[in-house]
Amino acid sequence: MVGQERTQGGQGQSAARALPHLVPALEAIGVGAYVVDEQGRIAAVNSHAERLLGRASADLTGQDAHDLLHRGPQGERLLTTQCAMRQAFHSGSAAQGSGEHFERGDGSLVPVSWTLTPYALGDAEAGTLVVFHTPGQAGDAGRGARRPAETLTDYERLALLAETTTRLSSTLDVDEALDRLVRLVLPRLADWAVVDLITERDEVWRTLVVQADGDGLVRHEELEGPMPPVPEESLMPLSRALRGVASALAGADTYRGSEPDSGIMVEQRHLFETAGIHSAVMAPLRSTRAVLGAVTLGRSKRGAFTSADLPLLEDIARRAGLALDNARLYQRQRKVAETMQNHLLPHLPQVPGLTLTVRYLPAPDASHVGGDWYDVFGLADGTTALAIGDVVGHDLEAAAGMAQLRNMLRAYGWAQQEPPSRVVERLDAAIMPITDVTMATLVFARLTRTDDGQWQLTWTNAGHPPPLLVTREGLAEYLTGGHGILLGTGVDTPRTDATVRLPPGSTLLFYTDGLVEAPGHTLDEGMHRLRQHAAALAHRPLPSLTDQLLRRVQPPGHDDVALLALRTPRREESQPGAGGPAGRIVPET
Known part of the structure; x- marks a missing residue:
């Protein structure tokens, strides 16, 4: 939530996290605008507001x-209980x-008129958009514009366009982008929203048909x-x-009465x-390279x-098209990275x-695919080598x-x-001169x-989370020995080994940090959570x-x-003569 990541500044008060990626959307509004976080602190502002x-x-x-801006007519500071904007904000x-x-x-x-509307700062961040102007600007902003029936006010339109840019550009998942698009336009603009997309095989697919029903949305999959x-x-x-020719209006008679000119008209x-x-x-819905599809907004209960x-x-469709194109390209890159890594x-x-x-599970975010790996292979002396690691970086570079x-x-x-330890020392010495790897664990x-x-x-450990050893009776212990710095630092330090005897029926887990790290x-x-569930x-x-x-911990x-x-x-499956208590984890001295 915005407001939790703060630095100390000013008069001992924590400052809002600046969100410069919102500025382009605010600039498109054309009048003064700023966004505040849930604490009421300014997170982004456009150049019109600066002037x-x-x-x-x-x-x-x-x-x-x-505190910074709101004043009474004589310049006096206002209590929050006296401020209409603050009351609307809360x-x-x-x-x-x-x-x-x-x-x-x-x-x-400076005297101002204002519009205030909720505004999403990110996936889990709520904020508020404030659009303001001097009284003289109000006529300029609306001059020449025809007032359509049952639509938003001019400033609500500007706020909707700014929110559209922010919401759609903050996801790289096609399905999520389409869901956000539908929620932006329903029920504000229409009773129905329909999205038709052109696939990579140049086929048209009716991807979404959604109806606004009171405060909720109903998806009609039977029409898709x-x-x-x-x-x-x-x-x-x-x-x-x-075909990307133009946008157009359609009425009740557009598809009624005349002979159909195509199957798509029948649908x-x-x-x-x-x-x-x-x-x-x-x-x-266009990208800079091609037509991606079309969006239809329909009305059945209003003018x-x-x-x-x-x-x-x-304008909404243009922004949606760019966002969908970015999401498609990103998912294509993710698929290539996953395929390469799986091979x-x-x-x-x-x-x-x-x-x-x-087990290998790629992250839903494509920017995190590519670096995690494991290996098991036989050695020349008949023993078995095991390895797990994580290369710093993302996507194809990390893979x-x-x-x-x-x-x-x-x-x-x-x-x-x-x-x-000696094998890893040789590996570390060779990373910088002959590979593209910057750092790795x-x-x-x-x-x-x-x-x-x-x-x-x-084993030896180069900056990686320690393996977890769990006995058959549920005693769990992290193997923290043999720990050293990660690979690729350029620091020449001796590495150490650690040795442990694995009890009969025990389980040994090697894992990457995605299993134990969470925002x-x-x-x-x-x-601690991993140890509890493994035990x-x-x-x-x-x-x-x-x-x-993975279900419980990931x-x-x-x-x-x-x-x-x-x-x-287990002991009964081992060769005769094995000794030692079954439940103990016995380090070698």
Whole structure:
């Protein structure tokens, strides 16, 4: 929530987090505008407001808007209980007023009229947009504009366009962008919203049909699905919009009576009849490169659209088209990164006497795909090597770096009959001169069978979260030994090894930080949660344990997760002669 990430400044009061990405949307409004966070502190301001107030953005951002600007007619400071803007702000609803005064930077007063409306600052951040002007500007802003029936006021339109830009540009998920688009226009502008998208195979798909029903939205999936091809010569409004020709109005008679000129007209007639739409406006969804589809707003319970409504919908559709194009490109890049990473991650070998399971979950945010990896491979002396790591960076760059790092580790591990620490020292020395990896974390371990039939783990840790060892009885302990600095720092420091004997029936978990890190929680909290759930699941078969662990522990939507788990055989499954109590974790001295 905005207001929680603050720095100390001014007179001991915490300042709002500046949100410069909102400024382009505010500039498009054309009159003075600023956005405040939930505490009433200014988070972004446009140049029109700077000029009207005689204050630079740096002098406005972070300040309490009421304390800094709001004054009485004689320049006196106002109590919050006397300020109509403040009361509207606390109510969380749209409001407008006039006869107020703001204090300029030089101490003079400027009379203002204002509009205030809720404004989303981000996915989980609520704010308020304030649009203001001097009385003389009001006539200029509305001069020449026709007032369409049952539409928003001029300043509510400007606020809607600013919110559209912010809401749609703050997500890189196509479905989420479409959902936000629908919620922006319903029920403010229409009773129905329909989105038709052109797929990569040049086919039209009716992606969303949504109805405003009171305070809620109802999706009509029975009206969605594949559409007939777009006819090249059709003059019907939807066909023209899908060809990117122009936006257009449609009435009750547009699709009624005349002979259909295409299958797409038949589908549109069915939509109008089913939804009871008597008036609609349709606009193309365009990117800078192509037509992506069309959006249709329909009215069934209110007055008809007029030509004065077209510019607003065209502006909304233009912003939506750019946002959808960015989201499509981003998801395409994500798919490439995931495919590349999945091909690079190895298949597990069969290790007699051990059960091995891996899980890899990419983050929903494409910017976090690419760096996490695991590996299990045999060594020249017959032992088994295990590794898990995380390359700093995102997308294809991180995936490529991960492949370089993994292959080098395999080569050094096979060729050098040395302890894990020495192998990782050689790897660290080679990273900077011969790879594209900047920094990385890694746990590299060697797993050997002892003379009494048990399993022994020797490992070194380069800045990675420690492995977790859980006995069959549910005793859980992090293996914190052998810890050193991460790879790629350029600092030449000796690395150490640690060794532990794995109890019969125990489970060993290697994981990446996406499993234990979550916004709003400390790393210690995440590791404590992992230990609790791993201990509770110790009796489960290994595949079930890993699946349940991810469901219970993984922070949703934060980062990708790699999980490598192994289980030693129970005592009755081990070779005769194995000694030592089954429930103890015994470090080697």
